[in-house]
Each structure stands twice: as structure tokens, then as C-alpha cells.
């Protein structure tokens with residue numbers, strides 16, 4: 001499913017109107033019927049008792065959409081009370097005024113709000129109001145919020161109602177999901193035509209609840225394509241073909257995981273185990289001399305072990321044998337110091353294959369210093385920073401990145417010619433072909449130490465399985481296979497986390513339980529052959 005920013009949405013609407021003869025009124029009518037279908041079938045149907053549905057009406061086209069939905073609900077036998085929040089305002093859009101008139105004629109009960117106390121006392125006195133439709137502000141919202149709406153939104157958020165936002169929760173900006181003081185906290189958001197980037201970023205993600213997209217009849221040619229999409233199972237699909245039953249272990253590649261300083265060997269172990277459980281043939285974990293015995297003592301027997309040299313010049317170690325490996329993961333628990341930086345640079349320069357750069361390996365690199373090395377690297381480089389690591393790498397603050405995360409992501413991908421996974425409750429995947437995928441599956445069970453290490457291991461394990469054929473000059477041929485493998489890794493990690501949360505609960509699940517459920521995740525993603 002494509003995701004758009006406001007300029008793209010406006011362009012789609014413009015072309016639909018100018019070239020296809022679609023009209024604003026037709027869109028609003030479609031929102032009205034599709035929105036009412038959804039609310040009736042998926043929300044009202046589940047409730048034992050539906051009292052009066054409350055509609056909050058602003059003065060733009062978002063309000064027009066809400067009114068059209070409500071009119072259709074009344075026509076199907078439901079009771080709706082609409083609070084017109086700006087009754088004396090001559091700035092209401094033409095469509096809003098048209099829809100207020102229609103709503104009245106169809107029997108929507110209209111309350112013109114002169115004072116916010118009217119709405120507050122309604123919420124206090126009415127016990128049977130379970131559903132609120134928020135049609136105050138849509139994509140036309142501009143910060144800041146007035147005191148009047150501040151009080152209203154607090155009042156709605158404090159009620160126990162099920163809240164459905166039309167297009168975007170009121171008070172959230174549609175591009176970057178920002179809010180000023182308060183925004184409507186929705187249980188469901190009905191995105192019109194296509195989801196907007198603001199549904200998935202920061203406060204926008206926290207306030208949107210479940211985002212459902214209403215097909216309101218935009219021509220398919222206009223709503224497909226684009227550079228941003230949700231990561232869904234149809235994107236991940238059958239990324240890898242059937243495995244060869246007559247294969248030997250080398251067919252499935254050899255992953256090297258480099259990390260684990262004293263006290264942090266667990267990170268290296270979890271990454272190695274993640275790599276092992278995605279079908280790679282061999283895994284070697286390499287660590288510093290000081291933590292080597294701890295690593296060998298705690299690793300799975302399947303994992304081979306090796307030593308990180310004490311300096312990048314020391315060729316008597318893994319650095320000397322890099323051609324044994326098909327993919328490298330560097331960083332989990334590696335430690336942040338000059339030697340770590342030397343080793344990371346050496347690996348990126350010497351290794352002729354995909355490198356997953358995670359955690360401490362990201363911390364020792366720097367966009368301005370290292371972009372040339374990264375950009376000229378012939379082989380795939382995949383960075384997996386969380387927001388803090390991403391910001392530090394770029395030299396910006398987390399707040400600055402949050403102001404325009406997708407722009408930052410694209411810029412860094414361009415400057416390094418590397419793939420980036422900006423991790424968080426919602427992760428953004430940026431690829432050098434300009435595509436961005438949004439992995440939206442909030443799961444607080446994943447907010448546990450080590451879940452990022454597991455992801456790095458999964459990616460290294462998948463990339464070792466030669467998703468790309470190298471031609472004789474060593475340049476990878478089919479970049480889309482690389483991107484699909486990364487999407488599969490992120491998807492498998494997310495689904496395994498979802499299954500782990502179901503089994504153990506979000507409190508008791510740990511990073512190890514994500515690894516434990518990779519097999520179920522692959523089955524869910526339709527990857528495993530049954531026989």
C-alpha cells in the first residue's frame with residue numbers, strides 16, 4: 001500500500017479532477033458511504049449497545065467528510081448528534097456548508113457550539129455515548145492549536161468513547177505527525193484514498209490507532225506507484241525460491257558476526273543465533289581476545305568462533321580470512337573506541353560482500369567523514385540504526401531528525417549509497433533506488449535489550465544465502481533481490497516478535513524469544529515448504 005505526503009495527495013486529487021473529471025463532491029460522497037460501511041460493519045456491529053454517535057465538526061473538507069459519513073449512518077437507522085464547532089464562522093468551506101445542510105435534512109441532530117462547556121457537559125451527562133467521529137481538522141491543519149480546540153480535545157480524550165478520526169486525528173500534522181499541545185487520540189483512523197506519512201511518524205503514530213484506508217474511487221493509475229509504501233506481506237511475498245534439497249551447507253552461505261566486548265558478549269551471541277535461525281549454512285562469531293572464552297562458553301554449539309585482531313594491521317585473524325564469508329554483521333556489543341573504528345573501516349574496505357553495520361559499528365562511523373568510503377564501496381552496506389544512532393551518525397539531533405525523518409533517511413541513503421533501516425516502533429527502510437518502506441507494527445514487547453541484535457543477525461543470515469549473484473567483477477547484479485531480502489528480514493523479525501508477544505505476553509517476551517519464533521514467522525510469511 002502506497003503512503004503519500006500532502007503534496008503527493010494534492011497532486012493525485014488535482015489530476016483526478018482535471019484529467020479524469022472526478023469532483024470533490026464525488027470524493028466526499030464516497031467517503032460518506034465507505035466510511036459508514038466501515039463504522040457499521042467493524043465497530044458498531046461489535047458493540048452490545050450503540051447510543052447516540054457524536055460527530056465533531058470543524059470548518060473544512062474534513063468536516064464535510066465526517067458529515068457525509070454521519071448522514072449515511074442516520075440513513076441506516078443510527079442516531080447521530082453533530083457538534084458544529086464554528087457555527088458563526090463565514091470561513092467554512094463550501095463543501096462543509098453543503099454537507100451541514102444535507103445532514104440536517106437527513107435527520108442528523110445539529111448542536112451549534114457557542115461555548116465549549118456545551119460539549120463538556122454533554123460528555124459528562126450522557127452515559128450512552130460510545131462512539132465519537134472526529135472531523136474537526138484534517139490535512140489542512142496548521143500548528144498551533146487554539147485554546148478552544150485544546151479544551152475540546154482534552155475533553156474527548158478523557159471520555160471513554162471509541163474515537164474514529166476522519167483522515168487524520170485532529171491536531172496531528174499530516175506530513176510529519178507533529179502535534180502542538182494535544183491531539184485527538186483515535187482508536188481508528190479512516191485514511192482517505194491513501195495513508196499519509198504523518199500516520200506513522202512520532203505523535204502521529206501514537207494518536208492514529210488502527211489506520212484503515214478508504215478506497216474513495218481515485219483512479220488506480222494515480223494511487224499506485226510512488227516512492228513510499230507500507231511493508232506488508234505482499235511486498236515480502238515469496239522472496240526466496242524453494243531451497244534445494246540436495247544442497248550442502250556452503251550453498252546456504254557463511255555469516256560472520258563481529259562484536260561482543262567484555263560484558264556485551266550476549267549481543268554478539270544473539271546476532272549469531274538470529275543468523276543461524278534463518279537458514280544460513282554456517283555462522284562464525286568473532287570477538288575480542290578478552291571476551292573470547294565467555295563467547296565460546298555461551299554460544300550455541302552450531303556457532304563457530306574466531307578472534308577480532310587487536311589492531312586492524314594484525315592479519316593473523318578473521319581479517320585475513322574474509323573470503324571464507326558470504327556476509328558480515330559488525331557491531332553488536334563491539335565497543336566504541338579507536339580500534340573498533342579501525343576494524344569497522346578495514347572490514348568495509350576489504351570484505352567483498354554485504355555488510356550489516358549495527359549498534360557500536362554505527363557509533364564509530366560518521367556521515368561526513370565516511371560517506372566517501374561508503375559511497376564507493378562496491379558491495380551492499382546495510383545500516384540498522386535506531387533513531388538515536390541515526391541522529392548521531394548524521395550529526396543532527398533526534399528532534400531535528402523527527403522533524404523530517406523520511407527526508408533525512410533519503411539524504412543519508414543517497415550520500416552513502418547504502419541501505420538504511422531507521423528502527424523504532426515504526427521502522428523506515430531506505431534503499432538506494434529511492435524507495436522507502438514503512439514497517440508499522442507497534443509491539444512494546446520488542447522494546448527489550450537485544451531485539452536489534454537479533455535483527456542484525458537475521459539480515460546477515462539472509463544476505464549470506466546469495467540472494468545476489470556476483471558477476472566476475474564482483475559487482476552485485478540484481479539490487480531488487482537485495483532489497484527484498486532486507487524486507488523479508490525486517491518482516492520475519494516483526495512477525496516473530498508478534499508471535500512471541502502472543503505466547504509470552506509483552507512483559508515476559510525477550511529478544512531470545514524472537515529467535516525462538518522465527519520458524520513460526522517464516523511459516524506465517526509462507527516461506528517454508530510443508531514437506
Ligand SMILES: NC(=O)C1=CN([C@@H]2O[C@H](COP(=O)(O)OP(=O)(O)OC[C@H]3O[C@@H](n4cnc5c(N)ncnc54)[C@H](OP(=O)(O)O)[C@@H]3O)[C@@H](O)[C@H]2O)[C@@H](O)CC1
Nearest residue numbers: 013059060061062065137138139140141142144145167192
Ligand atoms: N485527497 C484527499 O485526501 C481528500 C481529502 N479530503 C478531506 O479534506 C480534508 C482537508 O480539507 P481542508 O483542506 O479543507 O482542511 P481541513 O483539514 O478540513 O481543515 C481546514 C480548516 O481548519 C482550519 N484550521 C487549520 N488549522 C487550524 C488550527 N490550528 N486551529 C483551528 N482551525 C484550524 C483552517 O483554517 P485556515 O487555515 O483556512 O484559516 C480551515 O478552515 C482532508 O483531511 C480530508 O478529510 C476530501 O474531502 C477531498 C480529497
Ligand SMILES: Nc1ncnc2c1ncn2[C@@H]1O[C@H](COP(=O)(O)OP(=O)(O)O)[C@@H](O)[C@H]1O
Nearest residue numbers: 386423424425442443446447449450451452453
Ligand atoms: N515499541 C516497539 N514496537 C515495535 N518494534 C519495536 C518497538 N521498540 C523497539 N522495536 C524494535 O526492536 C528493535 C530494537 O533495536 P535496538 O534499539 O537496536 O535494540 P538493542 O540495541 O537492544 O538490540 C528494532 O528492530 C525496533 O524496530
Ligand SMILES: [K+]
Nearest residue numbers: 137166168170
Ligand atoms: K480529523
